[in-house]
Amino acid sequence: MQEAGDTLMDEEKATAPAATVDLAAEFRESGVKEILDELDRELVGLNPVKQRIRETAALLLVDRARKQLGLSHQTPTLHMCFTGNPGTGKTTVALRMSNLLHRLGYVRKGHLVSVTRDDLVGQYIGHTAPKTKEVLKRAMGGVLFIDEAYYLYRPDNERDYGQEAIEILLQVMENNRDDLVVILAGYADRMDKFFSSNPGFRSRIAHHIDFPDYTDDELFTISEGMLGEQNYKFTPDAEAAMREYIEHRRAQSHFANARSMRNALDRARLRQANRLFESAVGPLDAVALSTIDEQDIRASRVFRGGLDSDKPGSPKA
Protein backbone atom coordinates (compact mmCIF):
# COMPACT_ATOMS: atom_id res chain seq x y z
CA MET A 1 0.00 0.00 0.00
CA GLN A 2 3.09 2.19 0.41
CA GLU A 3 3.44 2.46 -3.39
CA ALA A 4 0.36 4.60 -3.84
CA GLY A 5 1.82 7.32 -1.64
CA ASP A 6 5.22 7.15 -3.27
CA THR A 7 3.89 7.74 -6.75
CA LEU A 8 2.08 10.80 -5.46
CA MET A 9 5.35 12.12 -4.01
CA ASP A 10 7.20 11.45 -7.26
CA GLU A 11 4.74 13.48 -9.19
CA GLU A 12 5.30 16.41 -6.87
CA LYS A 13 9.05 16.14 -7.26
CA ALA A 14 8.72 16.01 -11.02
CA THR A 15 7.50 19.61 -11.21
CA ALA A 16 10.61 21.49 -12.31
CA PRO A 17 12.28 23.70 -9.65
CA ALA A 18 12.30 27.45 -10.24
CA ALA A 19 15.30 28.75 -12.16
CA THR A 20 16.04 31.86 -10.11
CA VAL A 21 15.28 33.17 -6.64
CA ASP A 22 14.90 36.80 -5.62
CA LEU A 23 16.48 36.91 -2.17
CA ALA A 24 15.44 40.48 -1.44
CA ALA A 25 11.81 39.68 -2.25
CA GLU A 26 11.99 36.52 -0.17
CA PHE A 27 13.36 38.58 2.70
CA ARG A 28 10.52 41.08 2.44
CA GLU A 29 7.70 38.61 1.91
CA SER A 30 8.66 36.08 4.55
CA GLY A 31 8.20 38.72 7.27
CA VAL A 32 11.70 38.09 8.57
CA LYS A 33 12.59 41.72 8.14
CA GLU A 34 9.85 42.80 10.52
CA ILE A 35 11.02 40.39 13.19
CA LEU A 36 14.62 41.53 12.91
CA ASP A 37 13.53 45.18 13.04
CA GLU A 38 11.35 44.43 16.04
CA LEU A 39 14.29 42.73 17.71
CA ASP A 40 16.44 45.80 17.12
CA ARG A 41 13.77 48.16 18.36
CA GLU A 42 12.52 46.35 21.41
CA LEU A 43 15.61 44.70 22.81
CA VAL A 44 18.18 47.02 24.34
CA GLY A 45 21.86 46.17 23.81
CA LEU A 46 22.64 42.48 23.10
CA ASN A 47 24.47 43.46 19.90
CA PRO A 48 26.43 40.22 19.48
CA VAL A 49 23.17 38.28 19.91
CA LYS A 50 21.34 40.36 17.31
CA GLN A 51 24.28 39.94 14.96
CA ARG A 52 24.16 36.14 15.35
CA ILE A 53 20.40 36.05 14.81
CA ARG A 54 20.75 38.13 11.66
CA GLU A 55 23.42 35.75 10.40
CA THR A 56 21.29 32.74 11.23
CA ALA A 57 18.30 34.27 9.47
CA ALA A 58 20.42 34.95 6.39
CA LEU A 59 21.70 31.38 6.41
CA LEU A 60 18.21 29.95 6.70
CA LEU A 61 16.88 32.23 3.99
CA VAL A 62 19.67 31.21 1.60
CA ASP A 63 19.14 27.58 2.52
CA ARG A 64 15.47 27.89 1.74
CA ALA A 65 16.29 29.46 -1.62
CA ARG A 66 18.72 26.62 -2.34
CA LYS A 67 15.97 24.19 -1.57
CA GLN A 68 13.67 25.92 -4.06
CA LEU A 69 16.34 25.54 -6.73
CA GLY A 70 16.74 21.91 -5.84
CA LEU A 71 20.29 22.30 -4.52
CA SER A 72 19.73 20.92 -1.05
CA HIS A 73 17.22 18.53 0.43
CA GLN A 74 18.22 18.25 4.03
CA THR A 75 16.85 20.35 6.84
CA PRO A 76 19.74 22.20 8.47
CA THR A 77 20.36 21.50 12.14
CA LEU A 78 18.63 24.26 14.04
CA HIS A 79 19.10 23.24 17.66
CA MET A 80 20.65 26.08 19.62
CA CYS A 81 22.30 26.83 22.89
CA PHE A 82 21.92 30.18 24.65
CA THR A 83 24.47 30.89 27.35
CA GLY A 84 24.60 33.91 29.60
CA ASN A 85 23.98 35.22 33.08
CA PRO A 86 20.48 35.40 34.53
CA GLY A 87 18.25 38.19 33.27
CA THR A 88 20.09 38.72 29.98
CA GLY A 89 17.04 38.02 27.83
CA LYS A 90 17.51 34.38 26.85
CA THR A 91 13.82 33.47 27.16
CA THR A 92 12.72 36.64 25.36
CA VAL A 93 15.05 35.94 22.47
CA ALA A 94 13.93 32.28 22.35
CA LEU A 95 10.37 33.48 21.88
CA ARG A 96 11.44 35.73 18.99
CA MET A 97 13.49 32.88 17.58
CA SER A 98 10.48 30.57 17.44
CA ASN A 99 8.57 33.31 15.64
CA LEU A 100 11.43 33.79 13.20
CA LEU A 101 11.72 30.07 12.45
CA HIS A 102 7.98 29.94 11.91
CA ARG A 103 8.08 32.79 9.38
CA LEU A 104 10.91 31.05 7.54
CA GLY A 105 8.90 27.86 7.49
CA TYR A 106 11.34 25.77 9.51
CA VAL A 107 8.78 25.04 12.24
CA ARG A 108 5.13 24.56 11.37
CA LYS A 109 3.37 26.19 14.32
CA GLY A 110 5.94 28.44 15.96
CA HIS A 111 4.85 28.02 19.55
CA LEU A 112 7.37 27.98 22.39
CA VAL A 113 7.22 25.31 25.09
CA SER A 114 9.39 26.38 28.00
CA VAL A 115 10.44 23.66 30.43
CA THR A 116 12.94 22.94 33.18
CA ARG A 117 14.26 19.70 34.70
CA ASP A 118 11.04 19.15 36.67
CA ASP A 119 8.95 18.91 33.50
CA LEU A 120 11.18 16.30 31.90
CA VAL A 121 12.48 14.09 34.67
CA GLY A 122 10.20 11.75 36.58
CA GLN A 123 10.19 10.83 40.24
CA TYR A 124 10.37 7.06 40.05
CA ILE A 125 11.57 4.34 37.69
CA GLY A 126 9.61 4.31 34.45
CA HIS A 127 8.15 7.75 34.98
CA THR A 128 10.75 9.73 33.06
CA ALA A 129 10.32 8.36 29.53
CA PRO A 130 6.57 9.03 29.20
CA LYS A 131 6.96 12.42 30.83
CA THR A 132 9.75 13.50 28.51
CA LYS A 133 7.93 12.15 25.47
CA GLU A 134 4.78 14.01 26.48
CA VAL A 135 6.69 17.29 26.60
CA LEU A 136 8.44 16.57 23.32
CA LYS A 137 5.12 15.83 21.65
CA ARG A 138 3.65 19.06 22.95
CA ALA A 139 6.63 20.94 21.50
CA MET A 140 6.43 19.33 18.07
CA GLY A 141 5.84 21.87 15.34
CA GLY A 142 7.40 24.49 17.57
CA VAL A 143 10.39 25.23 19.77
CA LEU A 144 11.30 23.45 23.00
CA PHE A 145 13.14 25.77 25.37
CA ILE A 146 14.98 24.00 28.19
CA ASP A 147 16.03 26.48 30.84
CA GLU A 148 19.04 25.60 32.99
CA ALA A 149 19.58 22.46 30.96
CA TYR A 150 22.63 21.37 32.97
CA TYR A 151 20.38 20.30 35.84
CA LEU A 152 19.33 17.38 33.63
CA TYR A 153 22.70 15.80 34.26
CA ARG A 154 23.70 15.11 37.85
CA PRO A 155 27.16 13.54 37.87
CA ASP A 156 27.07 12.94 41.64
CA ASN A 157 24.14 10.52 41.36
CA GLU A 158 24.65 7.78 38.82
CA ARG A 159 21.09 6.54 39.21
CA ASP A 160 19.64 9.94 38.48
CA TYR A 161 16.74 9.75 36.00
CA GLY A 162 18.04 12.84 34.18
CA GLN A 163 20.27 10.63 32.05
CA GLU A 164 17.19 8.86 30.70
CA ALA A 165 15.59 12.19 29.74
CA ILE A 166 18.82 13.20 27.99
CA GLU A 167 18.86 10.00 25.94
CA ILE A 168 15.28 10.44 24.77
CA LEU A 169 15.94 14.09 24.02
CA LEU A 170 19.00 13.27 21.93
CA GLN A 171 17.11 10.61 20.03
CA VAL A 172 14.22 12.90 19.15
CA MET A 173 16.57 15.81 18.35
CA GLU A 174 18.23 13.57 15.77
CA ASN A 175 15.25 11.68 14.34
CA ASN A 176 12.58 14.38 14.39
CA ARG A 177 14.69 17.30 13.19
CA ASP A 178 11.88 18.44 10.91
CA ASP A 179 9.39 18.47 13.76
CA LEU A 180 10.98 20.46 16.51
CA VAL A 181 13.84 22.76 17.41
CA VAL A 182 15.44 22.49 20.84
CA ILE A 183 17.00 25.51 22.53
CA LEU A 184 19.09 24.90 25.65
CA ALA A 185 19.83 27.77 27.99
CA GLY A 186 21.93 28.35 31.06
CA TYR A 187 25.06 29.85 32.58
CA ALA A 188 28.09 29.60 30.31
CA ASP A 189 30.48 27.76 32.63
CA ARG A 190 27.97 25.15 33.78
CA MET A 191 26.75 24.58 30.22
CA ASP A 192 30.36 23.89 29.19
CA LYS A 193 30.64 21.28 31.92
CA PHE A 194 27.32 19.80 30.84
CA PHE A 195 28.46 19.52 27.22
CA SER A 196 31.80 18.00 28.13
CA SER A 197 30.04 15.21 30.00
CA ASN A 198 27.40 14.77 27.27
CA PRO A 199 29.36 15.05 24.02
CA GLY A 200 26.33 13.89 22.04
CA PHE A 201 24.63 17.17 22.84
CA ARG A 202 27.40 19.45 21.64
CA SER A 203 27.61 17.78 18.25
CA ARG A 204 23.85 18.03 17.72
CA ILE A 205 23.72 21.74 18.42
CA ALA A 206 24.74 23.96 15.56
CA HIS A 207 24.35 27.41 17.01
CA HIS A 208 25.92 28.56 20.25
CA ILE A 209 24.91 32.09 21.15
CA ASP A 210 26.46 33.90 24.09
CA PHE A 211 24.47 36.62 25.87
CA PRO A 212 26.68 39.36 27.36
CA ASP A 213 25.81 41.23 30.56
CA TYR A 214 24.11 44.59 30.10
CA THR A 215 26.08 47.80 30.68
CA ASP A 216 24.83 50.30 33.28
CA ASP A 217 23.43 52.57 30.57
CA GLU A 218 21.57 49.71 28.94
CA LEU A 219 20.10 48.66 32.26
CA PHE A 220 18.89 52.19 32.81
CA THR A 221 17.26 52.27 29.38
CA ILE A 222 15.64 48.92 30.13
CA SER A 223 14.23 50.10 33.45
CA GLU A 224 12.90 53.25 31.82
CA GLY A 225 11.21 51.09 29.23
CA MET A 226 9.71 48.83 31.88
CA LEU A 227 8.29 51.81 33.73
CA GLY A 228 6.99 53.32 30.52
CA GLU A 229 5.08 50.13 29.74
CA GLN A 230 3.21 50.51 33.01
CA ASN A 231 2.67 54.25 32.55
CA TYR A 232 5.09 55.35 35.23
CA LYS A 233 8.00 57.73 34.90
CA PHE A 234 11.04 58.93 36.86
CA THR A 235 11.57 62.46 38.11
CA PRO A 236 15.05 63.80 37.14
CA ASP A 237 16.26 63.20 40.70
CA ALA A 238 14.92 59.66 40.63
CA GLU A 239 16.78 59.09 37.37
CA ALA A 240 20.07 59.97 39.01
CA ALA A 241 19.18 57.76 41.98
CA MET A 242 18.35 54.89 39.63
CA ARG A 243 21.71 55.16 37.88
CA GLU A 244 23.45 55.08 41.22
CA TYR A 245 21.28 52.15 42.27
CA ILE A 246 22.34 50.14 39.22
CA GLU A 247 26.00 50.75 40.01
CA HIS A 248 25.56 49.56 43.61
CA ARG A 249 23.35 46.64 42.72
CA ARG A 250 25.82 45.20 40.22
CA ALA A 251 28.49 44.90 42.90
CA GLN A 252 26.21 42.98 45.23
CA SER A 253 25.37 39.30 45.21
CA HIS A 254 22.54 37.67 43.24
CA PHE A 255 22.66 40.34 40.55
CA ALA A 256 20.37 39.24 37.70
CA ASN A 257 20.60 42.02 35.09
CA ALA A 258 17.16 42.99 33.76
CA ARG A 259 15.35 40.79 36.28
CA SER A 260 16.96 42.75 39.13
CA MET A 261 15.74 45.92 37.50
CA ARG A 262 12.21 44.57 37.33
CA ASN A 263 12.29 43.65 41.02
CA ALA A 264 13.78 47.01 41.99
CA LEU A 265 11.03 48.83 40.11
CA ASP A 266 8.32 46.66 41.65
CA ARG A 267 9.59 47.62 45.09
CA ALA A 268 9.86 51.28 44.09
CA ARG A 269 6.23 51.19 43.01
CA LEU A 270 5.30 49.66 46.33
CA ARG A 271 7.11 52.45 48.18
CA GLN A 272 5.53 55.06 45.95
CA ALA A 273 2.06 53.68 46.71
CA ASN A 274 2.82 53.70 50.41
CA ARG A 275 4.18 57.25 50.26
CA LEU A 276 1.08 58.48 48.44
CA PHE A 277 -1.17 56.69 50.86
CA GLU A 278 0.48 58.14 53.94
CA SER A 279 1.29 61.66 52.77
CA ALA A 280 -1.50 62.63 50.42
CA VAL A 281 -4.18 64.88 51.81
CA GLY A 282 -6.11 66.23 48.86
CA PRO A 283 -7.16 64.59 45.61
CA LEU A 284 -4.29 63.18 43.48
CA ASP A 285 -3.90 63.76 39.77
CA ALA A 286 -2.62 61.32 37.16
CA VAL A 287 0.87 62.84 37.26
CA ALA A 288 1.24 62.19 40.99
CA LEU A 289 0.01 58.66 40.60
CA SER A 290 2.50 57.85 37.86
CA THR A 291 5.67 59.50 39.14
CA ILE A 292 8.45 57.59 40.85
CA ASP A 293 10.35 60.01 43.07
CA GLU A 294 13.92 59.94 44.32
CA GLN A 295 12.97 58.79 47.80
CA ASP A 296 11.13 55.75 46.41
CA ILE A 297 14.45 54.49 45.10
CA ARG A 298 16.80 55.84 47.77
CA ALA A 299 14.93 53.89 50.45
CA SER A 300 16.27 50.64 48.97
CA ARG A 301 18.54 48.45 51.06
CA VAL A 302 20.95 48.37 48.15
CA PHE A 303 22.22 51.82 49.16
CA ARG A 304 23.05 50.50 52.62
CA GLY A 305 25.12 47.57 51.33
CA GLY A 306 22.45 45.06 50.34
CA LEU A 307 20.67 42.41 52.35
CA ASP A 308 22.04 42.12 55.89
CA SER A 309 22.50 38.39 55.53
CA ASP A 310 24.72 38.90 52.46
CA LYS A 311 27.10 41.37 54.12
CA PRO A 312 30.48 39.87 55.02
CA GLY A 313 30.97 39.38 58.75
CA SER A 314 27.36 40.06 59.67
CA PRO A 315 25.58 37.61 61.96
CA LYS A 316 23.11 35.42 60.07
CA ALA A 317 19.55 36.56 60.55
Next chain:
Amino acid sequence: MRVTQGTFSFLPDFTDEQIHTQAQYAIDNGWAVSVEYTDDPHPRNTYWEMWGHPMFDNPDAAAAVFEVNECRKAHHSKYIRVIAFDPSPGWESIRMSFIVNRPKDEPGFRLIREEKEGRSIRYTIQSYASDRPEGQRYG
Protein backbone atom coordinates in the same frame (compact mmCIF):
# COMPACT_ATOMS: atom_id res chain seq x y z
CA MET B 1 -9.81 -10.16 2.94
CA ARG B 2 -8.99 -6.52 3.43
CA VAL B 3 -10.83 -5.07 6.43
CA THR B 4 -12.47 -1.75 5.64
CA GLN B 5 -13.87 0.37 8.40
CA GLY B 6 -13.94 4.00 9.45
CA THR B 7 -13.28 7.09 7.37
CA PHE B 8 -11.48 6.74 4.00
CA SER B 9 -11.93 2.98 4.25
CA PHE B 10 -12.01 2.42 0.49
CA LEU B 11 -8.84 4.42 -0.21
CA PRO B 12 -5.39 2.84 -0.30
CA ASP B 13 -3.56 2.95 3.04
CA PHE B 14 -2.18 6.37 3.95
CA THR B 15 1.46 7.33 3.96
CA ASP B 16 2.85 9.09 7.04
CA GLU B 17 2.55 12.40 5.25
CA GLN B 18 -1.12 11.79 4.53
CA ILE B 19 -1.72 10.72 8.13
CA HIS B 20 -0.07 13.96 9.20
CA THR B 21 -2.33 16.03 6.97
CA GLN B 22 -5.51 14.31 8.20
CA ALA B 23 -4.48 14.53 11.86
CA GLN B 24 -3.62 18.21 11.38
CA TYR B 25 -7.09 18.79 9.94
CA ALA B 26 -8.59 17.21 13.07
CA ILE B 27 -6.40 19.28 15.40
CA ASP B 28 -7.23 22.48 13.53
CA ASN B 29 -10.90 21.68 14.13
CA GLY B 30 -10.29 21.39 17.85
CA TRP B 31 -10.53 17.60 17.98
CA ALA B 32 -8.19 15.50 20.13
CA VAL B 33 -6.28 12.88 18.18
CA SER B 34 -5.70 9.47 19.66
CA VAL B 35 -4.06 6.19 18.59
CA GLU B 36 -5.60 2.75 19.26
CA TYR B 37 -4.75 -0.84 18.33
CA THR B 38 -6.42 -4.24 18.36
CA ASP B 39 -6.09 -7.75 16.99
CA ASP B 40 -9.83 -8.42 16.89
CA PRO B 41 -11.02 -7.30 13.45
CA HIS B 42 -14.76 -7.85 14.08
CA PRO B 43 -16.65 -4.79 12.79
CA ARG B 44 -18.63 -4.49 16.02
CA ASN B 45 -15.47 -4.36 18.12
CA THR B 46 -15.76 -0.70 19.09
CA TYR B 47 -13.40 -0.48 22.04
CA TRP B 48 -9.82 -0.92 20.90
CA GLU B 49 -6.79 -0.76 23.21
CA MET B 50 -5.62 2.82 23.74
CA TRP B 51 -2.05 3.62 22.84
CA GLY B 52 -1.36 6.39 25.36
CA HIS B 53 -3.78 9.19 26.14
CA PRO B 54 -5.67 11.19 23.55
CA MET B 55 -3.44 14.13 22.64
CA PHE B 56 -5.49 17.01 23.95
CA ASP B 57 -2.87 19.74 23.96
CA ASN B 58 -0.65 19.09 20.95
CA PRO B 59 -0.98 21.84 18.37
CA ASP B 60 0.94 19.92 15.70
CA ALA B 61 0.19 16.56 14.09
CA ALA B 62 3.83 15.47 14.19
CA ALA B 63 3.08 14.10 17.65
CA ALA B 64 0.31 11.90 16.26
CA VAL B 65 2.54 10.51 13.50
CA PHE B 66 5.26 9.96 16.10
CA GLU B 67 2.86 7.94 18.25
CA VAL B 68 1.58 5.95 15.26
CA ASN B 69 5.16 4.93 14.52
CA GLU B 70 5.84 4.09 18.16
CA CYS B 71 2.72 1.96 18.17
CA ARG B 72 3.77 0.26 14.91
CA LYS B 73 7.07 -0.68 16.54
CA ALA B 74 5.26 -2.42 19.37
CA HIS B 75 2.24 -3.83 17.47
CA HIS B 76 3.39 -4.04 13.86
CA SER B 77 1.13 -7.02 13.08
CA LYS B 78 -2.11 -5.64 14.52
CA TYR B 79 -4.69 -3.13 13.39
CA ILE B 80 -3.87 0.45 14.40
CA ARG B 81 -6.25 3.34 13.90
CA VAL B 82 -6.15 7.08 14.45
CA ILE B 83 -9.32 8.60 15.84
CA ALA B 84 -10.35 12.19 16.42
CA PHE B 85 -12.60 13.14 19.34
CA ASP B 86 -14.83 16.16 19.21
CA PRO B 87 -15.67 17.38 22.72
CA SER B 88 -18.03 20.17 21.60
CA PRO B 89 -21.36 18.28 22.08
CA GLY B 90 -20.46 17.89 25.77
CA TRP B 91 -19.13 14.35 25.44
CA GLU B 92 -16.31 12.90 23.40
CA SER B 93 -17.77 11.93 20.07
CA ILE B 94 -15.72 10.41 17.29
CA ARG B 95 -15.58 12.58 14.18
CA MET B 96 -12.97 10.67 12.28
CA SER B 97 -11.41 7.23 12.50
CA PHE B 98 -9.08 5.59 10.03
CA ILE B 99 -6.90 2.51 9.97
CA VAL B 100 -3.18 3.26 9.61
CA ASN B 101 -1.72 -0.21 10.07
CA ARG B 102 -2.98 -3.72 9.35
CA PRO B 103 -1.60 -7.25 9.56
CA LYS B 104 0.22 -8.52 6.50
CA ASP B 105 -2.17 -11.43 6.19
CA GLU B 106 -5.88 -10.87 6.81
CA PRO B 107 -7.65 -14.25 6.67
CA GLY B 108 -11.17 -12.82 6.53
CA PHE B 109 -14.45 -13.99 8.08
CA ARG B 110 -16.49 -17.17 8.18
CA LEU B 111 -20.28 -17.08 8.06
CA ILE B 112 -21.95 -18.92 10.92
CA ARG B 113 -25.52 -20.14 10.61
CA GLU B 114 -27.37 -20.84 13.83
CA GLU B 115 -30.48 -23.06 13.66
CA LYS B 116 -33.30 -21.59 15.71
CA GLU B 117 -36.74 -22.84 16.57
CA GLY B 118 -39.16 -23.13 13.63
CA ARG B 119 -36.34 -23.75 11.12
CA SER B 120 -35.40 -20.06 11.16
CA ILE B 121 -31.74 -19.24 10.82
CA ARG B 122 -29.64 -16.55 12.51
CA TYR B 123 -26.51 -15.46 10.74
CA THR B 124 -23.31 -14.10 12.24
CA ILE B 125 -19.69 -13.73 11.19
CA GLN B 126 -16.50 -14.67 12.91
CA SER B 127 -12.94 -13.83 11.95
CA TYR B 128 -10.70 -16.78 11.19
CA ALA B 129 -7.99 -14.88 13.05
CA SER B 130 -9.98 -14.96 16.29
CA ASP B 131 -9.78 -18.75 16.43
CA ARG B 132 -6.49 -18.24 18.17
CA PRO B 133 -6.22 -16.47 21.54
CA GLU B 134 -5.62 -12.74 21.82
CA GLY B 135 -2.00 -11.74 21.14
CA GLN B 136 -1.30 -14.75 18.90
CA ARG B 137 -3.66 -14.00 16.06
CA TYR B 138 -1.38 -12.45 13.48
CA GLY B 139 2.20 -13.68 12.88
